[in-house]
Amino acid sequence: MLQSAAITPFRIWQNAGPTTVDQPTIEHETRPEEDLDLPWQVVVHNDPVNLMTYVTMVFQRVFGYPREKAERHMLEVHQKGRSVLWSGMRERAELYVQQLHGYLLLATLEKAG
Amino acid sequence: MEICRRKDEIEISELDPFLAELLRQIPPSANPEGVPAAEQRLFSPPANDKDAKICAEWKLYVEPELRRLFQTATETVADDLEQLNGSEKSVANRTLRIPSKHADAWLSALNQARLVIAAKYNFTDRELGDHFRSPIGSRRDLSLFQVNFYGFLQEFILRESDASQKAPED
Numbered sequence: 455m456l457q458s459a460a461i462t463p464f465r466i467w468q469n470a471g472p473t474t475v476d477q478p479t480i481e482h483e484t485r486p487e488e489d490l491d492l493p494w495q496v497v498v499h500n501d502p503v504n505l506m507t508y509v510t511m512v513f514q515r516v517f518g519y520p521r522e523k524a525e526r527h528m529l530e531v532h533q534k535g536r537s538v539l540w541s542g543m544r545e546r547a548e549l550y551v552q553q554l555h556g557y558l559l560l561a562t563l564e565k566a567g
Numbered sequence: 568m569e570i571c572r573r574k575d576e577i578e579i580s581e582l583d584p585f586l587a588e589l590l591r592q593i594p595p596s597a598n599p600e601g602v603p604a605a606e607q608r609l610f611s612p613p614a615n616d617k618d619a620k621i622c623a624e625w626k627l628y629v630e631p632e633l634r635r636l637f638q639t640a641t642e643t644v645a646d647d648l649e650q651l652n653g654s655e656k657s658v659a660n661r662t663l664r665i666p667s668k669h670a671d672a673w674l675s676a677l678n679q680a681r682l683v684i685a686a687k688y689n690f691t692d693r694e695l696g697d698h699f700r701s702p703i704g705s706r707r708d709l710s711l712f713q714v715n716f717y718g719f720l721q722e723f724i725l726r727e728s729d730a731s732q733k734a735p736e737d
Binding site: 502503504505507508511548551552555556557558560561562563564 | 609611612613614615618621629632633636674675678679681682685690692695714718721722725726729
């Protein structure tokens with residue numbers, strides 16, 4: 455945690471202007487090391503019930519992929535049983551998985567590696 | 568039965584009582600209550616078993632949201648289906664109009680229903696790929712027909728939604 459000068463809203467209001475800016479408070483969040491080292495993957499798993507056209511549409515909507523890319527991933531899911539749709543920071547991966555579940559797709563969050 | 572897009576709605580006309588009844592069965596069929604396999608499918612875990620913490624948080628915070636989302640979709644569909652209410656005679660050759668703005672709710676409710684029915688009867692991949700099986704036979708055959716009929720409707724809604732996005736002036 456960084457130290458900082460005490461800031462009150464009143465003082466900021468009083469000093470509002472381009473020349474006087476107080477030191478901002480910077481908060482540091484500690485996270486497990488593995489969270490920082492490994493990206494997270496959004497994986498979609500095969501499901502014989504969901505229609506191929508529906509799955510393609512969902513990939514386009516959730517990830518903003520063009521139709522060709524969405525279809526490639528859909529076929530990978532269909533033929534290989536799973537496809538990694540996205541990888542990156544955990545928070546965003548969680549959001550994607552949540553959206554995919556909202557469309558009733560079988561999706562999981564996995565650590566890459 | 569005829570199905571077509573007209574401006575801001577999808578029109579299903581010439582509905583015979585049998586297909587009208589299948590449509591009316593969408594909301595109850597989408598309910599996974601009492602079918603553990605269906606419940607498990609609609610609310611599948613977001614990570615593998617090793618990530619117990621993620622799964623526990625998901626159950627607490629995300630699952631209730633998903634339940635609300637799914638319920639809202641089936642309620643919208645149930646409201647649209649009120650057009651089909653009435654005696655069996657008056658249902659003959661009825662027309663159902665689905666507003667385009669309800670397309671997503673229909674896609675969701677149809678998908679919920681298909682997943683719940685498929686989980687309930689544990690259909691095999693081969694059965695699910697058999698689009699020509701007669702509904703006249705066992706309850707299982709009828710349910711398979713229901714899954715395929717709902718799939719056909721989903722395909723049509725998807726195709727028409729796609730077409731209307733490409734040519735909004737139509």
